[in-house]
Amino acid sequence: MAASSEHAPRLPQHVAVVMDGNGRWAEQRRRPRPFGHRAGVKAVRGIIGACVSKGIGALTLFAFSSENWSRPRSEVSSLMDLFLRSLRREAAELSANGVRLRFIGDRSRFSQELVSLMGDVEQQTLSNERLHLNIAVNYGGRWDIVAAARDLAFAVAQGTLDPEQIDQDRFALSMSLAGLPEPDLLIRTGGERRISNFLLWQLAYTELYFSNALWPDFDDAAFDAALTDFAQRERRFGKTGKQLQSGAASS
Numbered sequence: 001m002a003a004s005s006e007h008a009p010r011l012p013q014h015v016a017v018v019m020d021g022n023g024r025w026a027e028q029r030r031r032p033r034p035f036g037h038r039a040g041v042k043a044v045r046g047i048i049g050a051c052v053s054k055g056i057g058a059l060t061l062f063a064f065s066s067e068n069w070s071r072p073r074s075e076v077s078s079l080m081d082l083f084l085r086s087l088r089r090e091a092a093e094l095s096a097n098g099v100r101l102r103f104i105g106d107r108s109r110f111s112q113e114l115v116s117l118m119g120d121v122e123q124q125t126l127s128n129e130r131l132h133l134n135i136a137v138n139y140g141g142r143w144d145i146v147a148a149a150r151d152l153a154f155a156v157a158q159g160t161l162d163p164e165q166i167d168q169d170r171f172a173l174s175m176s177l178a179g180l181p182e183p184d185l186l187i188r189t190g191g192e193r194r195i196s197n198f199l200l201w202q203l204a205y206t207e208l209y210f211s212n213a214l215w216p217d218f219d220d221a222a223f224d225a226a227l228t229d230f231a232q233r234e235r236r237f238g239k240t241g242k243q244l245q246s247g248a249a250s251s
């Protein structure tokens, strides 16, 4: 992934987004909730385009949580349908724009049709490098951590891994977003100020930004406002402000 730090030192390399507020957006218009989800797809297109043009190398979008199965069956099936149709429609253009798609989450509950489309799109876009786009579907941060732990336990049981070798770096290698820098910026729209079981491990030092905009209203200007806010944050990673001011070289 190209480092953009020289030209735009304050641009995040990896943005994660909890795209919340579609249902309320529709309800405000006295329309059924799926109407809001469809409007949300437009905002997804917008933020992908913005990341590509600004040179942000990775974008991780929370599209469906492991808890969202608890919604009314009709809403869940319309979301699955929308996901399938949007993916079919957008995949070729995304690929032409240099987007590499990856899906994170447990695929075991999806239809065979959706699972195979997801696999195909991942394969087709594998060598693209301009934007790493990760879509979290049936994703939960706790699921991710437990899946990594199980992975490591298997390796130990098979004798290919010594428990002494398990440190944070090795653990991170077994997690969904292995190989990508951790998100620098998390944006949550819709006014709620919670993580809702999104990337629990990966958000350890992420800057959090909450917007009252409902997701379908989150446009370029709203994204720019989030980036401007991010640019003003002082990321200390445990150090003091004074240490940072006296130069990155001193430790």
Ligand code: IPE
Pocket (backbone or CB within 6 Å): 019, 020, 021, 022, 023, 024, 025, 063, 064, 065, 068, 079, 190
């Ligand atoms: C986010 O919007 C999209 C999904 C969770 C799939 P919501 O559907 O949660 O919208 P609100 O929060 O009810 O407005």
Ligand code: IPE
Pocket (backbone or CB within 6 Å): 018, 019, 020, 021, 062, 063, 064, 065, 068, 192, 194, 196
């Ligand atoms: C979080 O939104 C999940 C997604 C945006 C996909 P929710 O609307 O499901 O979150 P809660 O339940 O209000 O915390």
Ligand code: MG
Pocket (backbone or CB within 6 Å): 020, 021, 190
């Ligand atoms: Mg919501």
